[in-house]
Amino acid sequence: MNQPTTDVTDPQPAREVPADVRVGVIGVGKMGADHVERLTRRIKGARVSVITDYVEQTARTVAATAPGSRVVSSPEELIAADDVDAVLIASPGQFHKDQAIACIEAGKPVLCEKPLAMNADDAYAVVLAEARSGGRFVSLGFMRRFDAEYAELKDALDAGELGTPVVINCKHRNASVAEGFLDEMMVYDSAVHEIDAINYFLEEPVVEVQTITPTPSENALEGQHDPMIFLFRTRSGKIVTDELYVNTRSGYEVRTEVLGSRGIATIGMNVARVTTQLEGGRWGGSVPADFRPRFRDAYDAEVQAWIHAIEDGSNIAARSAGVWDGYVTAATCAAAEASLTSAGFVAVELRERP
Template identity: 70%
Template sequence: MSDTQQTTLPQDVRVGIIGVGRMGADHVERVRTRIKGARISVISDYVRETAEKVSAETPGSRVVDTPEEVIGADDVDAILIASPGAFHRDQTLAAIAAGKPVLCEKPLAMNPQDAYEVVRAEAASGAKYVSLGFMRRFDAEYAELKDALDAGELGTPLLLNCKHRNATVLPGFDDTMMVYDSAVHEIDAISYFLEEPVVSVQTVVPRSTELAPDGLHDPLLFLFRTESGVVVTDELWVSTNAGYEVRTELVGSRGASTIGQDIGRVTTQLEGGRWGGSVPPDFRPRFVAAYDAEVQAWINAVADGSNVAARSATAWDGYVGAAVCEATERSLTADGPVEIALEARPS
């Protein structure tokens, strides 16, 4: 897509979506009912019947058999990828080759080498095409903390303390999934808030809850250190038998600021698996406004030709996340910190 084409899109950005399982179907409903300036035009899913069911509830859309057909369609201006993570690399590379902006749910790729290939492909294209779906960047509290930090209100960052708690996880959820499905969000938060590389990671294994599935150490504590010496703690507890909570505290030289508590009265860990106040059961109600803001910002960026919204995670952020996750996985069985080295960022 040329620069001229980018600034002369139809009134509504025509979105092609790849994958309409739980997350993809949520995005279709979001674009259909709450996002301005966009419509879903083409849908594909590995299970065609699923795509046809979603399309039947989405006026003006049509179903195709393959992701390649979505990406190459003349009635698609931008691509939303919500397929399984193993397909994200190839589908994102195809979108870049077609010159179409893409919002890809995490992960960008299944390993840092493949993610870096996407970074290089985008750099070689000479344009920005890739946004990565880390929706927390568009959460109002995250944005407020980021703005306070950037304005110097908190001084020099010293510590970043993160907590991530789920009520339950599916059978088979193990320590590796704790890294790639849970900690990955806090790993991206390091990039978002601190904007500097992580140079080491260490895993600390506390006593485990009796509620944890077999094969899962729960809770887990990850200790990250950044290039400038900021220490980041990430406490993950995914078998609370209560609700979903995400808290973040930034400790700076001039003050400390905490987000994730200003959501009403919070009472957790009640007998019988109950919780009180306004703690939601999972991530969707907690971050629904962030998802809406993320997709709306992406659509606005596509419409004005910039393609990538200001707060959005980029292909480079996706590569950094993949590299740090891989090192974090190695730290699960390592004796001491694991060092992290990143490839050079293409200009």
């Protein structure tokens, strides 16, 4: 007996499952090794494929923690490698300009730890290189943009919940810093994050900056002004204060307070951590020793968003800082450095955006 016929359509071709993004990591000191661990254990859709470091044994030690990765002898070799789809730069800042431009010229997305470059001219060279490429390739590692509190505050500002922001007060405190972390490093390694936060929250540049140096703390390094206070004035006249105190001997804290016409918001109060009310009105709590516990989740979110952006072809996540942000930050840092030895405000010099 003939079997009844049924309509059989041609099967749809199997959907190609994208392979993991193969990430090459340049520089595996404290921050780079942290990123290798993150990519290997907590980030979806990516794996570390190639590693390089100035100290080869350091590279080999870190590579042993990332299954399937290999070590090469130079950043140039890593960037050109066929088994590298994207690059994470965690080398010292003086190498970022050339390495970022090499990634742009190779057409490979890059997440570059701050700074984009060590001066405004070099940062602008990266801006021009990306403009010539016709695409967007470079994300900057300003991880605070991906912190839950910073993101919530940014959304509140964009929605107008606080009205018009007038003043922003920032605080940046470390338990201690290494020898050599003098005034210029307080600008380029500490204040740089608050400077980017100004651009992120207000979406307008700083036009001038002044430094105030109180009597140094007894904890300050020799030749260091610690604490230090910066005053930033934005294009529309808003004032941002940034109090830096990098030898508190207590722990790592960053806080931001926005004073608006309809309300005030404060982030970074450690309210999610355990605190205790003690006899006599004293209190106790937990303050992290350095930045990694405080911003662990932000780093995870930043790198995961970067990987998703590579997968969808945009290369740069919506909240991420790009090359222009890196240039504006570098130019503002240059003015802040000049203000260390100048009276009054120092103007920020910005070139035209290509």
